[in-house]
Amino acid sequence: MTKTDRSLLSRRSMLAIGTAALAAPMLGRRANAQTASLTVADPGGPFNAGFSKAFYEPFTAETGIEIVSVARDAEPTAQFKSIVETGSYIWDVCTLTLSARLILEQEDLLDDIQLDPALAENMMPGSVHSNFLGTDVYATISAFNTQSMENGPSSWADFWDTDAFPGRRALRRNPIDTLEQALMADGVAPEDLYPLDVDRAFAKLDEIKDHIDVWWTGGAQSTQLLQSGEVDMLAGWNARLQSAIDTGTPAELVWNQGLYSIEGWGLPKGGPNVDAARQFLAFCARPEQQALFTDDLSYGPTNLSAYEHISEERAKVLTTAPANLDGMVLADESWWEANRAEMTERFNLWLLM
Amino acid sequence: MSSVTSNISARGGALSRLKLGPLWLAAPALAFVAVFLLLPMLRLIGLSFSGEETAGVSLEHYQHLADTPIYMRILWITFRISILTAFFSVLLGYPVAAWLARLPDSSRNKWLFLVLLPFWTSYLVKTFAWMIMLGDRGLFNSILTGTGVTDGSLDLMYNEFGVLVGMVHAMMPLAILTMVPVMTGIDRRLPLAAGSLGAKRAQRFWLIEFPLAMPGVAAGGLLTFITSLGFFIVPAYLGGRGQTMLAQIIIMQVQELVNWAFAAVLSVMLVAAALVAIWIYDQFFGLSSLTQASSTGVKGSKKGAQWLRGAGQKVLAGLAWICSPFNRLGDRGDDGPKPVRAAYLGALFLFLLAPAIIVLPLAFTAEQALTFPPPSYSTRWFSEYFGSQIWISATLRSFGVAFATAILATVLGGMAALALARSDSKWGKTVFGLMLAPMIVPRIVIAVGLFYLMAQIGLVASNIGLIIGHTLLAIPFTFIAIGAVLKGYDWRLDQAAATLGAGRIKVLRLITLPLLRGGIISAALFAFVTSFDELTIALFISGGLKSTLPKQMWDDMYLQLNPTLAAVSVVVLVIVTAILLLAQRLQKS
Numbered sequence: 004m005t006k007t008d009r010s011l012l013s014r015r016s017m018l019a020i021g022t023a024a025l026a027a028p029m030l031g032r033r034a035n036a037q038t039a040s041l042t043v044a045d046p047g048g049p050f051n052a053g054f055s056k057a058f059y060e061p062f063t064a065e066t067g068i069e070i071v072s073v074a075r076d077a078e079p080t081a082q083f084k085s086i087v088e089t090g091s092y093i094w095d096v097c098t099l100t101l102s103a104r105l106i107l108e109q110e111d112l113l114d115d116i117q118l119d120p121a122l123a124e125n126m127m128p129g130s131v132h133s134n135f136l137g138t139d140v141y142a143t144i145s146a147f148n149t150q151s152m153e154n155g156p157s158s159w160a161d162f163w164d165t166d167a168f169p170g171r172r173a174l175r176r177n178p179i180d181t182l183e184q185a186l187m188a189d190g191v192a193p194e195d196l197y198p199l200d201v202d203r204a205f206a207k208l209d210e211i212k213d214h215i216d217v218w219w220t221g222g223a224q225s226t227q228l229l230q231s232g233e234v235d236m237l238a239g240w241n242a243r244l245q246s247a248i249d250t251g252t253p254a255e256l257v258w259n260q261g262l263y264s265i266e267g268w269g270l271p272k273g274g275p276n277v278d279a280a281r282q283f284l285a286f287c288a289r290p291e292q293q294a295l296f297t298d299d300l301s302y303g304p305t306n307l308s309a310y311e312h313i314s315e316e317r318a319k320v321l322t323t324a325p326a327n328l329d330g331m332v333l334a335d336e337s338w339w340e341a342n343r344a345e346m347t348e349r350f351n352l353w354l355l356m
Numbered sequence: 357m358s359s360v361t362s363n364i365s366a367r368g369g370a371l372s373r374l375k376l377g378p379l380w381l382a383a384p385a386l387a388f389v390a391v392f393l394l395l396p397m398l399r400l401i402g403l404s405f406s407g408e409e410t411a412g413v414s415l416e417h418y419q420h421l422a423d424t425p426i427y428m429r430i431l432w433i434t435f436r437i438s439i440l441t442a443f444f445s446v447l448l449g450y451p452v453a454a455w456l457a458r459l460p461d462s463s464r465n466k467w468l469f470l471v472l473l474p475f476w477t478s479y480l481v482k483t484f485a486w487m488i489m490l491g492d493r494g495l496f497n498s499i500l501t502g503t504g505v506t507d508g509s510l511d512l513m514y515n516e517f518g519v520l521v522g523m524v525h526a527m528m529p530l531a532i533l534t535m536v537p538v539m540t541g542i543d544r545r546l547p548l549a550a551g552s553l554g555a556k557r558a559q560r561f562w563l564i565e566f567p568l569a570m571p572g573v574a575a576g577g578l579l580t581f582i583t584s585l586g587f588f589i590v591p592a593y594l595g596g597r598g599q600t601m602l603a604q605i606i607i608m609q610v611q612e613l614v615n616w617a618f619a620a621v622l623s624v625m626l627v628a629a630a631l632v633a634i635w636i637y638d639q640f641f642g643l644s645s646l647t648q649a650s651s652t653g654v655k656g657s658k659k660g661a662q663w664l665r666g667a668g669q670k671v672l673a674g675l676a677w678i679c680s681p682f683n684r685l686g687d688r689g690d691d692g693p694k695p696v697r698a699a700y701l702g703a704l705f706l707f708l709l710a711p712a713i714i715v716l717p718l719a720f721t722a723e724q725a726l727t728f729p730p731p732s733y734s735t736r737w738f739s740e741y742f743g744s745q746i747w748i749s750a751t752l753r754s755f756g757v758a759f760a761t762a763i764l765a766t767v768l769g770g771m772a773a774l775a776l777a778r779s780d781s782k783w784g785k786t787v788f789g790l791m792l793a794p795m796i797v798p799r800i801v802i803a804v805g806l807f808y809l810m811a812q813i814g815l816v817a818s819n820i821g822l823i824i825g826h827t828l829l830a831i832p833f834t835f836i837a838i839g840a841v842l843k844g845y846d847w848r849l850d851q852a853a854a855t856l857g858a859g860r861i862k863v864l865r866l867i868t869l870p871l872l873r874g875g876i877i878s879a880a881l882f883a884f885v886t887s888f889d890e891l892t893i894a895l896f897i898s899g900g901l902k903s904t905l906p907k908q909m910w911d912d913m914y915l916q917l918n919p920t921l922a923a924v925s926v927v928v929l930v931i932v933t934a935i936l937l938l939a940q941r942l943q944k945s
Contacts, residue, residue, distance in 0.1 A: 046915055047911060047912065047914075047915030048915045048916040048917075051916075071745070072746075073903070074908075074911040074912070074915050074916075080614055081610055081611045081612075081614050084614065085807075085811040085816045086816075088811065088812075089811055089812070089813075089814040089816060090814065091814055091816055091818065093817045093902060106614070171492060176597070212597075215597070216492070216511075216514060217514050217596075218514075218596065218597050220592055220593075220914075221913070221914035221915065221917075222914075222915060223912075223913065223914060223915050223916050223917035224917065226917065227726065227917050230725045230726075231491060231493055231494075231725070231726065231727070232492070232493045233491050233492050233493060250724040250725055251724075251725075252725075343613070344613050344615065347608070347612075347613065348424060348426060351426055351430075351600060351605070352424070352425065352426035352429070354597040354598070354600065355426065355429050355430070355433070355597070355598055355600060
């Protein structure tokens with residue numbers, strides 16, 4: 004019943020009144036010869052700090068092309084659409100999740116990255132596509148405050164066990180990852196999650212519903228929840244939780260039964276600076292560059308050779324460190340792509356009931 | 357000029373129906389509203405009836421709406437929260453408005469300034485400050501547990517209470533500002549006369565003062581209700597799982613699920629809800645009483661309202677009777693100190709100003725985390741702000757856009773107000789309604805409609821797109837502000853100048869404009885601040901390097917949430933305060 008109407012905008016824009024002519028001045032594309040600067044959209048926060056050090060500043064130093072970074076919305080799909088369809092390229096490069104990549108690929112809104120295959124040799128499986136360069140691997144895990152809890156939950160079943168682990172809890176206000184967590188709490192093995200048994204997941208969520216004090220929406224909020232002591236345990240993205248720890252919050256991450264996924268660069272189709280953007284992406288595939296962002300952003304580099312440049316100490320908190328990766332599974336983006344609208348609706352209703 | 361009007365109407369015939377007289381002055385504003393509000397609205401409605409595959413009209417999205425219980429539930433929650441917000445804003449704001457109305461003009465303006473300040477403080481800043489105050493380890497809970505008032509922390513946030521605190525705080529200034537002008541128009545000798553005839557305090561209030569203030573109360577309630585319908589920041593950050601409002605779902609449909617048609621359906625629903633509220637209001641009070649000035653007494657032109665007014669009188673008499681045992685409570689007499697009232701006013705102003713008070717020290721924290729009170733102080737977050745190209749460019753952009761908006765909205769709204777003041781055409785009411793329409797349609801719907809339009813004409817992420825959107829929002833404000841001064845304007849002055857040989861332009865330049873100066877300045881400043889603080893439209897139409905300051909703050913709150921936000925808030929607060937002070941200064945001189 005649920006239908007996402009993605010074709011609509013483009014169909015409508017064909018019909019757009021004569022005003023479409025106004026878009027004509029957006030010419031002068033492909034005037035690539037001397038790109039002076041690239042506009043790169045990243046998710047802000049620790050990303051911005053980490054990527055500046057690893058990618059933006061060194062790239063400028065090497066090529067003379069300035070990188071201007073801006074923050075993008077959580078889901079830049081709608082913006083991508085309007086950028087490409089109206090030719091107003093406010094970004095040259097933008098970070099995407101794998102699921103956003105899938106949506107944008109289906110709508111033909113991404114440009115080829117034309118990456119030299121040699122650069123992709125030691126990269127994580129699934130992190131390089133013809134139109135996507137994975138830069139970092141993130142994981143949805145849990146964390147607990149070590150000051151308020153001596154003993155934290157070490158699995159989702161523990162997280163659900165409100166008797167053994169009393170305290171204030173937070174989950175993400177989104178069905179993505181949350182349904183998987185409920186299933187794992189109910190005893191489903193991480194490798195058997197997909198396709199998700201949705202009814203079972205919601206039944207399990209019912210059990211914990213009244214014990215969740217905060218349903219967070221933005222990544223920054225999860226950091227703040229842990230940092231301020233608002234909750235004792237929560238689910239969240241590992242780097243967001245780690246950045247609370249990095250600023251002195253007494254907390255511990257639980258990698259067991261985490262779900263990981265890959266984030267990376269995509270190029271809006273037909274952008275004016277596409278050659279320079281490709282050059283930038285190739286730069287970001289280098290292991291020695293990727294190693295640099297891990298100081299500020301504790302996501303795992305996609306180029307596994309990067310670990311040769313990372314201290315053993317820091318490697319422990321990174322997603323792609325073998326010890327952490329072992330207990331985790333890759334989230335299935337294609338399942339979510341097919342079911343997302345329906346699950347979002349059902350989850351939101353469930354929240355209100 | 358009025359002779360021209362009468363000439364035209366004297367001509368009669370088919371031509372006079374087309375001639376609008378001075379109403380032509382309203383044409384630019386009308387065209388603007390038609391192209392950037394009505395057209396997008398119509399297209400949204402069209403979109404909501406579009407089918408997935410077929411090209412024709414389809415009800416499938418409405419079918420989906422009806423089949424899925426969630427949306428009716430969210431509509432109900434949206435209504436409930438908006439009604440409660442309107443109720444508490446009016447209820448708690450009433451004593452403040454009544455007190456302000458009795459002050460002498462000069463000191464009233466000073467206190468109104470304190471009411472206006474939180475009104476023009478960015479929603480983001482206010483919400484952010486409430487998060488710090490209401491949290492489980494927040495300021496209030498630390499005070500409560502620290503002083504031993506309560507054993508454990510109270511749940512002040514992530515529930516309906518938190519949402520209502522945030523929303524009432526945001527809306528109360530609007531309620532107060534709407535009630536004050538009506539209350540200043542009440543003849544204060546009336547309650548005195550009633551008292552001398554033996555009416556007790558409860559009777560004086562419920563049977564005399566309150567009915568006279570009713571148009572203001574109703575207008576305040578209506579405006580706060582309609583504005584509340586479109587809220588999304590407060591429920592997102594201060595609400596719990598049960599507080600999802602329609603605007604949040606609309607944003608999600610557009611930005612995450614890219615489902616335009618369904619977003620259109622939800623928008624249509626929201627507009628319908630607002631229109632129903634307005635229709636009810638119009639039945640009882642008449643829409644024109646919305647434009648403050650000195651509308652005295654209930655209009656009650658509609659017959660259908662008669663029985664309800666009768667019933668209302670009975671209710672008020674009942675209230676007077678119920679309250680009569682408490683006649684002796686509280687402050688006595690008309691002179692001398694009034695400790696109860698002073699305490700209430702003090703508490704309320706503290707409530708209104710609390711977010712600003714909280715943000716100030718946080719902006720000077722030396723920590724990375726947002727702990728309050730800060731353990732140590734520094735100016736590092738200001739250096740961060742002033743050193744950041746993104747923040748500075750967003751600030752400059754906001755200034756530019758707000759400046760252009762102020763000029764455009766003042767010219768358009770001012771001409772329309774002038775047209776309406778000089779015309780007695782039957783179209784006047786329609787023009788009036790259209791001028792107020794941008795205030796009546798929830799902002800989120802305007803934003804979605806404009807985004808859909810501008811995505812197609814390449815104005816997304818452009819300054820022009822932002823200026824258009826902000827001007828649309830500011831037109832009702834400038835129209836009302838200038839309209840209010842025009843009501844008291846003596847047109848014979850224009851005529852006198854004209855008989856002395858001044859041409860039209862000269863009259864406008866030397867007589868009309870200088871006399872309207874106060875109204876024009878406040879209109880322009882209203883428009884400026886409306887634009888400077890605007891997020892909803894900026895959320896859709898700005899982006900990337902073209903962000904405005906509120907949009908940049910929103911991104912920061914979502915993605916980063918560190919004390920830079922507090923530092924930026926302080927900068928914004930200083931700017932807005934400076935502008936408001938400047939406005940007062942200019943109006944006086």
